[in-house]
Amino acid sequence: MNFHTLRSLIKKGQISPVYYFFGKEKYLAEILSEEIIKNKISYEERDYSVFKFELEETGWEEIVNILSTSSFFSKSKVVIVKTNFSSRKKRGETYKDIVLLKNYLISPSQSSYLVVIDEERKEELFKIFSSSPHCTIFFLYPLKPDEIQSLIEERIIERGKKISPSAMAILLEEAQEDLSLSLNDLEKILTYIGDKDRIDREDIENLVTYSGRFRIDSLIKAMDERDKFLAFRILKDILENFEPVFIVGTIASVYCRRYNNLLGEEYQTRERRNINEGEKEKLLYAFDKRMKRNEFILKIIFDTDIKIKSNPFNKGIVEEMIAKIIEGEGSLGNEGV
Template sequence: MTAQEFETALNKGTIPPLSYLYGEETFLIERSVRQLLDRAIDPSLKDFNFNVFYGNETKGVEILDAAQTLPMFAERRAVLVKRADALKADVLESLLPYVRNPAATTCLVFTGAKIDQRKKFFQELKKQGCLVECKRLYDNKLAGFIQSEAIAQGKTIDPAAGGLLSLLIGNNLQELSSQVEKLAVYCGVKPRITVEDVRTIASSSKAFTAFELARFAGQRDLQNALRSLGALFRDGEDAPLMIGALTRHFRQLWRIRELLDHKLPQADIGRELNIHTFFLGEMVQQARNFSRSELGRLFEEFYRCDVASKTGGGQPYTLMHGLVVGICTASPAQ
């Protein structure tokens, strides 16, 4: 089961007595757990009906005792086991009988980074349909996430506005959710979030300046790229984060360049890479500024600068200045 399927079931009123949420996307795990607990127990009686354990500190008997305790003045109690991937094998074994027959008056929730589905504990959980995988979203899934976040705030968002937001933030779901919330407040009674709204809200952020740095570098606009670089350093931005923004942007240009070399029409490139038409023309033009071999050399430079910035191999500004100048002044692709 995915996090989205789990949240959909919750919204329909399904409260599972047993669930295990795992994966690398901690934002989805934490949000799903929060939504589950909000529906499972009365907040005013939480002190009486809620226990939290940590897998690296607890024994199975403690979890079982809490899960088998009847709720006080309420329909249900909840037990949350964090870092459940640290539970020892004997603890998982002791929990198996409960997993096979969980108490109807308890909502027992496990969270962890990973699971081993070869173990009997997880095989039994899977039979119950309570394993929820929270994967990190790929770039082509971000538009749907942003749209759903806007709907949750009572708004819709233009596809181009969502595209710009994902270009600015990447797949940091916590930050994307926060930015959509800010946009909803900024828009007030206006029902739809536009590109201009995103530009206005984001214009003062480091993410927007880093996006502009990458954009100007892709255009080989040295003057504006250095201006953006200076602004980022004045705002206290770290070199590895700037390199990350450049790497993400030029990875997209490289993919476009490959499709251009295969003579794919521009509209097909947009569909293949899920790039909104609002940005497609400019991105294709930037990709034409670089050959694939040149982009390959740039990624070697990104890696070198990233290592140097994290190991003290040069002054950060000097390092970044040299990188940006190198991108913008190399001979353009034919």
């Protein structure tokens, strides 16, 4: 089964209760996961029905518990688990609840959807998921040029637009290097052209966010996913066009907004009367983890802000900040930002 076939099945609602995606093309897993979410969870319910975990930080006991618990907020829930391991923890510690996972896969919930993204295809996990008749296994292979073009064209058609051959050539060239950045740029271009019905080469060349590779939003996404290689690759492009003090300030504004949003969500959850105490406690526990991670990041950013004001052109200060955020403890969890 190729990527477009699987994506088409998901869009039609033919969704397995469990997916195991493995391979280096993580962005394909994000696209497929988003299709599952769009099919099963309304936009308004996402904050309470979509859960994201890093396996090195959250054991299978907690994950299986969430999968098995009925949701009070929607008919379905989607749980996305990434199996990123660092040198700080032994892999064996993460697998202590593996029996719970095996038991869950025998008879998975009919209202929960588990998506596991395993970049390295860890042998033990692969065997476990391969043995389940309820699981769809899919290799995240590098898309061929014609598949990439089909994906780009589909995005454009969905927005009621067209694209000139020369503009498509530019996007395809970038997509060969990094598909995720190319698709992110496409979204910016579609917004940029407004009511115009076709993307032309001039639109791409004139767009500051493209030609200057101003990708702070993509940088923050890479930081959230703790993808150090991608984050520093994007940062290098940004530093060629913007001063370090501007970059730090922009990143600070994003995380301050997130923190304020979390405070508001936590208050609303505490005030809810239509959920039982057990469910409320789980939600508040998740909020607490996200708050601690955000506070940790904000402290790093504020410390960096002090340093950068006395040395506004020092790129190394920004690089140090990004590394500390990515390598730091805690999980952003289900941010929805």
